[in-house]
Amino acid sequence: MAKAVKKKKTTSPKKNTNSSKKKSPSPKTSLKTLNVPNPKISLPHPEKVEAWGMNSHSLSPVLRPKTIQEISDIFQNANSHSLKIGLRGGGCSYGDASINSDGIVLDLSDYNKIIDFDPATGKLKAESGVTIKQLWEYGIERGFWPPVVSGTMYPTLGGALSMNIHGKNNYAVGSIGEHITEFTFLTAAGKILKCSPKLNSDLYYSAISGLGMLGCFLEVTIKMKPIHAGKMKVWPVVTRNFQEMFDYFEKEYKNSDYLVGWVDAFGSGKGLGRGLIHKSVHLEKGEDEDFPENCKLENQNLPTRFLGIVPKSWMWLFMKPFSFPLGMKFVNFGKYLSGFLSNNKPYMQGHAEYAFLLDYVPNWKYIYKPGYMIQYQVFLPKETAMSAMEEIFKHCHKRKIVSWLAVFKKHKPDPFLLTHSLDGFSMAMDFPVKKSTREKVWALTYELDEIVLRNKGKFYFAKDATMRPGIAQRFFPEKNLKQFHTLKKKYDPNSILQTDLYKRVFLS
Ligand SMILES: Cc1cc2nc3c(=O)[nH]c(=O)nc-3n(C[C@H](O)[C@H](O)[C@H](O)COP(=O)(O)OP(=O)(O)OC[C@H]3O[C@@H](n4cnc5c(N)ncnc54)[C@H](O)[C@@H]3O)c2cc1C
Incomplete structure (x- = not known):
């Protein structure tokens, strides 16, 4: 078993130009501390956070946690102080799915270690900020390829699961969710739960496709596909x-x-x-x-x-x-x-x-x-x-x-x-x-x-920029939407998680 594999530094043909990271000002000069009880979180000055299609942006303080503890502290503060958080992975959604005009953006792309890989089963466990690029680069020399990939390699596992992405093989193997054997999940209310098709299955089937509205994916186990050729x-x-x-x-x-x-x-x-x-x-x-x-x-x-x-x-x-x-x-x-x-x-x-x-x-x-x-x-x-x-x-x-x-x-x-x-x-x-x-x-x-x-x-919400309120109600079965809203109340009772997309489509 390989353990705790750090993000590989490989030369990338294209940098993820959408990362909000680049515009980050120097932390020393820009940090201001929120006046909240322990654990304290520091909010940097707002920076531009843009949709991949450049069709919308917000000016938001962006936090970049590297550990579960840091993510958990931020959620705890948000619950205590009515802060609104929008989760963001690689920022590869074409519209406003990972933009939060009225609050903090939690950019998970630094939470990005591959934790464990079992070549006998192909099961790979990784932090949710690991990108598809990291997955395939890690897997291919070991004879494995991610079972589902998007047309770009820069989405993270967390973003891919929240949108339940599909590949050019969707008709054959289904969406990425169908290849996730289990994950740990920090609910917005602050509880860490293990989820699989059998364990906390309501959360398993709703967090995958759940638009980042119920909590944060932490450690994700994906079953990689064996390949026999380059x-x-x-x-x-x-x-x-x-x-x-x-x-x-x-x-x-x-x-x-x-x-x-x-x-x-x-x-x-x-x-x-x-x-x-x-x-x-x-x-x-x-x-x-x-x-x-x-x-x-x-x-x-x-x-x-x-x-x-x-x-x-x-x-x-x-x-x-x-x-x-x-x-x-x-x-x-x-x-x-x-x-x-x-x-x-x-x-x-x-x-x-x-x-x-x-x-x-x-x-x-x-x-x-x-x-x-x-x-x-x-x-x-x-x-x-x-x-x-x-x-x-x-x-x-x-x-x-x-x-x-x-x-x-x-x-x-x-x-x-x-x-x-x-x-x-x-x-x-x-x-x-x-x-x-x-x-x-x-x-x-x-x-x-x-x-x-x-x-x-x-x-498909990963691509959407124009959907009006009321449209989702016309294409999702009523019972699915009802269940989604019930789960939102259960796992995010203080409504700390929101994005511009969620507000536009579900709250307007
Ligand atoms: C060039 C291009 C080609 C693409 N091709 C395809 C394709 O072939 N098939 C396809 O399905 N999609 C495709 N996409 C869309 C892309 O795969 C999705 O938008 C995906 O969700 C992006 O992942 P991300 O990490 O960038 O997430 P973001 O865009 O940053 O966020 C997406 C959602 O995930 C949530 N989120 C992010 N991290 C977490 C976390 N750790 N826990 C919980 N929620 C989280 C966010 O709140 C948001 O709701 C493409 C996009 C581009 C730019």
């Missing part, structure tokens, strides 16, 4: 419209470990929903001749330079000249056409390269500056998904607000209380926003909400 076999496949994309997913999902579709949202008429699918399959034992050499970190880490020369962190500057609607129409069409060059020609690709495509160009979100972006992701049941997505795309064309990047996935339901998943498909759409277009974009999402709700679809 690379996977990938098939790129062009699909000329929605029908072809849906047909391919339905035909291939049983033979695929991962499936993801990129969609050119500018396509219309016969090309509505055209795009490019990447299907991938793990290699079996013995199929990778270079195993375990291929699993070494130096062979997995994303390159930091383009063509070995240009630093990847500059790449967004080259994309910037195209960041207007006609430019993006051109870029999307170019990507679609280039797909024909490699159509159906399989190749081998490293795990990190396949999984974290969105980290390939660091800071790509800056192409939206001086504006910002929102991501609007809809989940639709398989029966209505295609017609609803067609209607959504046509409606965007009518309003002349088209997504610059659209991603398609297949899903299955899971047992967590506020999960976004269902038996169907999702479409994640990135929209650019400027001060002058904000009202129009928000109005568009309100119209799209109605299409989704009419088709019995759902939304």
Whole structure:
């Protein structure tokens, strides 16, 4: 058993530019002590805490505990002195899910040790501030990969569990929650409880997906997936419209470990929903001749330079000249056409390269500056998904607000209380926003909400920036929401935990 493994210092292709840490002023000059009885907590001067999509921010004092004791002390003070706390992991939620305009932000990214790993079972125990990057970097040289990863490697375990994230394999293995065998949890009221599907199961099924509103994940045990190769076999496949994309997913999902579709949202008429699918399959034992050499970190880490020369962190500057609607129409069409060059020609690709495509160009979100972006992701049941997505795309064309990047996935339901998943498909759409277009974009999402709700679809809080009060009540079963509010009262009787998202969606 490996014990107490400290966060590895590996060179990162992209720093998490969203960390509130960077802007932290010098603690010596800025700390002021709250006038509260022991244990005292010191509140630093407020700093800017931003949504990943840059669409909202707050100025908040940010605390960065490193131990359970420190987290516990902060909760105790909050309960005694009516402080409001918003929990934050990597800050990778696109909207205001980890922003707290009216109180403290508790940034858990320094609470980040891998504690224990058992190669016989694949069970890895870690503090909740450990990132997906730490997980895969720790696991891969030992022949393991995280069972579920997001399109970026910078979320923490705590943030991933609170949103119950999904990967490109959601249709096959479910959400991350289904791979968590147990965790310890500090309830907002200050009690530490061990949770598993059998132990404190009400908390297990509600804290996972619970938006950080019931307490704080402490030590989390996740079952890692054994792998037998450093690379996977990938098939790129062009699909000329929605029908072809849906047909391919339905035909291939049983033979695929991962499936993801990129969609050119500018396509219309016969090309509505055209795009490019990447299907991938793990290699079996013995199929990778270079195993375990291929699993070494130096062979997995994303390159930091383009063509070995240009630093990847500059790449967004080259994309910037195209960041207007006609430019993006051109870029999307170019990507679609280039797909024909490699159509159906399989190749081998490293795990990190396949999984974290969105980290390939660091800071790509800056192409939206001086504006910002929102991501609007809809989940639709398989029966209505295609017609609803067609209607959504046509409606965007009518309003002349088209997504610059659209991603398609297949899903299955899971047992967590506020999960976004269902038996169907999702479409994640990135929209650019400027001060002058904000009202129009928000109005568009309100119209799209109605299409989704009419088709019995759902939304995902990790991505949300626009949802109005009353909408959650229309897509979650009433009994789930009732239970969530009951548990909130039980585990957070003084309502110390809140975020801007929670207030916007549930309290307004
Ligand atoms: C480029 C990009 C690609 C993405 N791709 C995907 C994807 O493929 N699939 C997917 O599902 N999501 C995806 N996401 C969304 C992302 O995985 C989620 O938003 C995730 O929750 C972010 O984790 P975080 O640590 O950054 O948490 P934050 O965004 O900081 O917080 C998220 C929530 O977790 C709570 N929280 C944080 N830490 C704790 C803790 N220790 N205990 C209790 N609650 C806590 C916060 O209060 C908040 O409610 C993507 C995001 C980006 C930016």
